[in-house]
Amino acid sequence: MNMAQLYLNELQWQVEAVFLDKDGTLIDFMHTWGYWAEQALRQYAIQLAEQGYEAAANMPARIGMLAHGADVDRNGPLAMGTVAQLETILTFSSYELGMPWFEAIKVSRSCLAYADKAVELERRVRLLPGAGRFLEETARLRIPMFIVTADETDTAVKQMQWLGMAHYFTDIIGTDQVVRGKPYPDMLELAAGRHQVDLTRAVMIGDTSSDMSMAHSAGLAVRLGKLSPGGSVITHATSCFEDYGQLTITA
Numbered sequence: 001m002n003m004a005q006l007y008l009n010e011l012q013w014q015v016e017a018v019f020l021d022k023d024g025t026l027i028d029f030m031h032t033w034g035y036w037a038e039q040a041l042r043q044y045a046i047q048l049a050e051q052g053y054e055a056a057a058n059m060p061a062r063i064g065m066l067a068h069g070a071d072v073d074r075n076g077p078l079a080m081g082t083v084a085q086l087e088t089i090l091t092f093s094s095y096e097l098g099m100p101w102f103e104a105i106k107v108s109r110s111c112l113a114y115a116d117k118a119v120e121l122e123r124r125v126r127l128l129p130g131a132g133r134f135l136e137e138t139a140r141l142r143i144p145m146f147i148v149t150a151d152e153t154d155t156a157v158k159q160m161q162w163l164g165m166a167h168y169f170t171d172i173i174g175t176d177q178v179v180r181g182k183p184y185p186d187m188l189e190l191a192a193g194r195h196q197v198d199l200t201r202a203v204m205i206g207d208t209s210s211d212m213s214m215a216h217s218a219g220l221a222v223r224l225g226k227l228s229p230g231g232s233v234i235t236h237a238t239s240c241f242e243d244y245g246q247l248t249i250t251a
Helices: 029-050 083-096 101-122 131-140 153-162 186-195 209-218
Strands: 004-008 011-015 017-020 145-149 171-174 202-206 222-226 239-241 247-250
Touching: 011 202, 017 186, 029 083, 029 101, 083 101, 131 145, 131 247, 145 153, 145 186, 153 171, 171 186, 186 202, 186 209, 202 209, 209 222
Parallel strands: 017 145, 017 202, 145 171, 202 222, 222 239
Antiparallel strands: 004 011, 004 247
16 A cells, blocks of 8 residues: 655654544535434424423433534534434433333434434535545545544435545445444454455544543554644544644645
8 A cells, every 4th residue: 555654743653644533634524413412302302392301401411412502512422422312311310300212212203314314405414624635645545544433324414415526435434334333443354355455554543532542442543633722632542633734734
């Protein structure tokens, strides 16, 4: 495989593959998933009221929303979890109110499907500043790039297609393709096996400690944390950056 020099400020590494998280790393998390969560919780409150229940006032906090939906806890379920795990939180919250479990499941799935449709209708996704430039530069060097995401594969592929970026990636791997998602190394190991990647010569770029823990477990020596404004500390990261302007990749 081709090798490239990756620079973060004064730091430098040789890499032959780039692995990226999607949400909060490539795309604006709150623009997509903050909106998704607001739609899901609004519909959840409506459906509960129709059945004579009142949604708990702390439902946003239960899924990891902060400051009345203005931000997200990067260590919480919305940022780190899967859609299935969020469904379980909603389902159990309904069960706590006295709703039978089978009814609670139907409500949760209906609300999340409503939120999915709301995002799809608007194609509500946008790249973080500088992310497009970094992808273009890496692709120009013929360095393979992979998305490894807690999202479902179909959704991740669709969002990259909306942005016109899907062709940059050798593979897009969602949590549905493995038995164990993040923070376990399964998605990275799956990509390495499929595409003959030496993970010790690859870089992982992500915005949560879950991303970095996955990469650490898989043996990646270079693990770069994408910090959000006012975000929490990213553990297991080799180094962190705030803006893609700090990253450069050359032959």
